[in-house]
Amino acid sequence: MLKPVLALAALALAGPSLAQTAAPAPSPADAVDADWRTIPDDELLVMTLRGGHQVFIRLAPRYAPAHVANIRKLAEAHWWDGTSVYRLQDNYVAQWGGGDDKTVLPPTVIANPPAEYEWSRYDGVTTLAKPNSYAAKTGHSADGWPLASDGKSAWLTHCYGMVGVARDMAPSTGSGAELYAVIGHAPRPLDRNIALVGRVVEGIQWLSSLPRGTADLGVYATPPERTPILSVRLASQLPEDERPHFQYRATDNARFAAWLKGRENRTPPFFTVPAGGVDVCNAQAPIRRRPA
Template structure:
């Protein structure tokens, strides 16, 4: 049985025998209490949240989602080789969307104890951190005492202004370009897109400063964002499975990506960089 590991686009092909390995410890389903489903006209985007690192932000985002804050919100920014950002589409603050009972200000949240979160170290020389690896499918970094999430492609973070408590999850972004790792420990990361990334990364770039769309007509409407457990697509999407980064299969995946033994490679590097590892996913049901 062959799985396509190298591209999100390829990952979601129906795998006829995948059900047979549901009991395997190599794969896990998404936790429907900690997964968001964003519905765009172009398709669905699935975001797995990371309460291990940002519990207050995740709780607040769930409160915003539960209040319908994002329903009818918009993608307002697409900066080439950087990020796509979404949230309140109103330039006029007097028309700002209601945030219900959600907290308006939350201080940045970065750190977890690397032992408590089961940090799986990767053998890699990293430009930014002493150690890098994975925690429950999320790329992460560590100095041995603290672990934090890393800004790889597909990671989702909380937009903020200059003040460290100026974000609350009502504005979110996803990395669509080369990993801007200088943002690590500067912006709160709250999750990762595990399906539908190509719908965000291929959006036309905004022509305003920092890639913001200059007019409302360029905004891409977000039909709604639901917690997966509250979505009528819960059954379908929850058939999406993520390879456990604690598993032997994941070690094999890393080895394969490091050694590149395919005949095509003339000089396999024998090295790997955190954001080039990729975390395999698969589905038994989803057909796009």
């Protein structure tokens, strides 16, 4: 056993060595500052529920311009204030808005915009290693949206947290007054049948943890079961010092490609059998709060 003085000396010598231990080398899949791009204020929807809980939704105006234009007008008119989350179907969707019979839309809102379910050009910058049952090709846009294509057209995919426009039977396309968020296993058969307009980037737990509705399709049987919506605003409507700021991770670079490869081939010690591929809904581009 070391004598006390010798032991202290040994610790003193060991201290600098421990303090100087090198940090782990960065992974080729790690993002750099330039990979993070700020979401514009007018592409971020802030929904405040009872209790002050907030759900933040990134909008996708490039893929659904007419529906997003309606959503912006509805937010600017404070249309959703006083409505509610009126449907919660297990392993499927949480739905809110006009289910409160608040059906008179602002005059500039188009009741049935063009069907923005798909478009002719696949503008993805990544392609996943394996196709899936719903599309010949899946990947990501440069700004992080999950995409699919059959070689003729392209579309956004119904992944967890994606936000769509509820509608009646065709030819209805939905105004955007009623929206839903996917809260379960990706319901990909909805792809190309309904307009996707965004993605919940924070606060999905305030929707997914709500009690399940007991009436048909998960609708709440009585009004007291619904969760009131206090307000819905674009971030651009809020005072500058109250605006939330989020960033998406750009996908058009080697670092994201390495990250994606890691998702497709998970490694030991936990993963002992690599899958050799991944569903696009299990490889959504990361979103983060913008650092202060």
